[in-house]
Amino acid sequence: MKNINSLDWDAAAASLHENGYALIPQVLDIKECHQLSGAYNDPGLYRKTITMERYRFGKGEYKYFSYPLPPLIQTIRESVYPKLAPVANAWMKALNDVRSFPASLSDLQQQCRAHQQDKPTVLILQYGPGGHNTLHQDLYGEVFFPMQLVLFLDEPGKDFTGGEFVLVQQTPRAQSKAMVLSPRQGDMLIFTTNFRPMKGTRGYYRVNMKHGVSPIHEGSRHTLGIIFHDAS
Numbered sequence: 001m002k003n004i005n006s007l008d009w010d011a012a013a014a015s016l017h018e019n020g021y022a023l024i025p026q027v028l029d030i031k032e033c034h035q036l037s038g039a040y041n042d043p044g045l046y047r048k049t050i051t052m053e054r055y056r057f058g059k060g061e062y063k064y065f066s067y068p069l070p071p072l073i074q075t076i077r078e079s080v081y082p083k084l085a086p087v088a089n090a091w092m093k094a095l096n097d098v099r100s101f102p103a104s105l106s107d108l109q110q111q112c113r114a115h116q117q118d119k120p121t122v123l124i125l126q127y128g129p130g131g132h133n134t135l136h137q138d139l140y141g142e143v144f145f146p147m148q149l150v151l152f153l154d155e156p157g158k159d160f161t162g163g164e165f166v167l168v169q170q171t172p173r174a175q176s177k178a179m180v181l182s183p184r185q186g187d188m189l190i191f192t193t194n195f196r197p198m199k200g201t202r203g204y205y206r207v208n209m210k211h212g213v214s215p216i217h218e219g220s221r222h223t224l225g226i227i228f229h230d231a232s
Contacts, residue, residue: 001027001028001029001032001072001075001076002026002027002028004027004075004076004079004080004083005079007024007027007083008024009083012024012083012190013086013087016084016087016147016190016192016196017087017090019179020167020169020179020191020192020196020207020209021167021179021181021189021190021191021192022189022190022191023181023183023187023188023189023190024187024188024189024190025183025184025186025187026184026186026187027076027151027186027187027188028151028153028185028186028188029186030185030186032072032186033151033152033153033154033185033186034153035072036072036073036124036151036153036222036224037124037153037154037222039070040063040124040126040222045063045065045066045070046063046064046065046066047064047065047066047119047120048063048064049061049062049063049064050062050063050064052133056134057133057134057136058131058132058133058134058212058213059127059130059131059132059215060125060126060127060128060131060132060133061125061126062123062124062125062126062225063123063124064119064120064121064122064123065120065122065123065124066120067120069120069122073122073224073226076149076151076226077105077122077226077228078105078106080149080190080226081104081105081108081145081228082103082104082105084145084147084190084228085101085102085103087147088101088145088146088147089101091146091196091197092146094197094204095197095204095205095206101145105228108143108145108228108229109230111143112141112143112229112230113230115141115142115143115232116141116232117140117141117142117143117229117230117231117232118230118232119230119231119232120230120231121138121140121227121229121230121231122224122225122226122227123224123225123227124222124223124224124225125221125222125223125224125225126220126221126222127160127163127213127216127220127221127222128216128219128220129216129217129218129219130215130216131163131213131215131216131221132163132212132213132214132215132216133212133213134212135166135168135210135211135212136210136211136212137193137194137209137210137211138193138225138227139193139194140227140229140230140231140232141229141230141231141232142232143229144193144194144229145193145227145228145229146192146193146194146195146196147190147191147192147193147228148190148191148193148225148226148227148228149188149189149190149191149225149226150165150188150189150191150223150224150225150226151186151187151188151189151223151224151226152183152184152185152186152187152188152189152223153185153222153223153224154185154219154220154221154222155184155185156182156183156184156185159185159219159220159221160216160217160218160219160220160221161216161217161218161219162214162215162216162217162218163213163214163215163216163217163221164180164181164182164213164214165180165181165182165183165189165211165213166178166179166180166181166211166212166213166214167179167181167191167192167209167210167211168209168210168211168212169207169208169209170207170208170209170210171198171207172205172206172207180214191209191211192209193209193227194208194209195207195208195209196209
């Protein structure tokens with residue numbers, strides 16, 4: 001894994017402000033990707049399995065990890081969060097939102113526990129042919145952090161075709177805007193959980209964001225989702 005502190009966080013913050021997402025290439029190496037996707041069938045790692053068709057979330061399956069998280073995942077979660085908290089707080093200030101986010105993940109988790117949110121939300125997703133994920137937001141409770149990330153564990157065009165990551169920006173009194181991304185194996189995508197500020201002629205206003213996955217044509221696609229707030 002790349003040293004999280006050595007990544008270009010100024011460029012990532014600029015992209016988050018401008019686009020609502022930031023793509024950072026090759027954070028994980030191929031071996032780490034295979035270790036994570038290969039552990040999908042280890043029942044000792046997970047607290048809950050969701051079959052997406054049952055809830056009309058799409059087609060596929062995902063599993064929520066149990067605490068304690070695997071060391072690699074815990075390191076990423078703890079290391080990335082402090083880089084994003086200043087961006088999140090700048091967003092709240094721009095929107096005149098009274099919420100603020102602490103500098104450390106452990107302090108955010110204390111806020112979650114105070115609102116009866118104590119279940120881990122880190123998850124791994126598996127899709128086969130026809131698999132997809134409908135547009136959604138990962139909130140889980142009253143306390144939520146406005147950014148999350150996904151790590152891509154398979155190589156598009158080699159391990160699967162289709163399966164693009166889709167972000168949809170819902171601008172007030174305007175048509176929605178779709179952004180379609182095809183990150184490569186080992187890449188990390190940071191994106192908005194719920195909303196972001198956008199600058200207009202009269203200052204900043206709020207635009208809502210949702211994300212999903214387009215249908216897989218062939219092969220198998222695995223991703224690791226890291227959400228910073230816990231669930232109730």
